[in-house]
Amino acid sequence: MKILSRTDSILQLSRRLDWRFLLPEPQLRRVAYCGPEHSTLAIALREFSEEFHTFAPTAPPSEGGFDVAVLAAPTVPQLAIAQQWLAPGGHLYAEAQHAWDWRTERKLPVRSRKALSIEDWLENLARLGFVESKAYWHRPSFERAVQIIPLHDDGARDFVFARRSDDFMSQLKSVTGRSVMKNAWLARLLQCVSLVARKQP
Structure with missing residues (x-):
């Protein structure tokens, strides 16, 4: 087993x-x-982080004024709670990992099984008062991402979906990026999608 040095661990x-x-x-x-x-x-x-605080999923904020709120596998109600943590103009980063791993056909340990399309997530953020909401695909995963692809960018999204590859992208080559944005089932195939948004000043 390879033992990582402190420098290698920090880099990872x-x-x-x-x-x-x-x-x-x-x-x-x-x-x-x-x-x-x-x-x-x-x-x-x-x-x-210069200052790092953890919060329970359903706990109302005991304090606010944070520059960044980070959520892992959030539910929509948790997005609303995170909005209260943030200072005006602060940013939300949420890793909306989906509940089904299509490659191994096993369920992932997330709290909500309700299927949401990427546009559903963005609409919920807008309803909660967030602005400049964007979605990104971390490929192949959050942990080992070698690409972070902006799904809200038509040109970048269409370029990626037009390419052939050895993974499931080749199976979806006839599907447009816009379908992935709107369709909750196709969004599950992407698995690792993050949301970035800003609280209104």
Whole structure:
């Protein structure tokens, strides 16, 4: 078994937070987090955030004013709670991992089984008062993402879906990116989709 050095471990944790470059300010200052406490996401946030706080999924915020709220496998009600954690102009980052792993046909440990399309997620964010909401596909996974593809960008999305590859993309080559945005079943195939949005100032 390969033993990672401290430097290698820090580098891997840093890569787990590559999504921070989707934010206007990639430096993580005051961060609120809701999700598994021992996940690599939580460990990375503890390592790289100036101030890190964890919250229970259904607990109302005991304090607010956070620059970034991070949610793992959220439900729509949890998005509403996270909105209260944020300072005006603060940003939400949510990893909306879907409940079904199509490759192994096993259920993933998420709290909500309700299928939502990507557009459903974005509409819910707008209803809750978030602005500049965007969706990204982390390929092949959140943990090992080598690509973060903007699904809200028609050009980037269509380019990716037009390419042939050895994974399930080749099976979906006849399906447009817009169908993936609207169809909850197809959204499940993407599995690792993140949402980034800003609370109104």
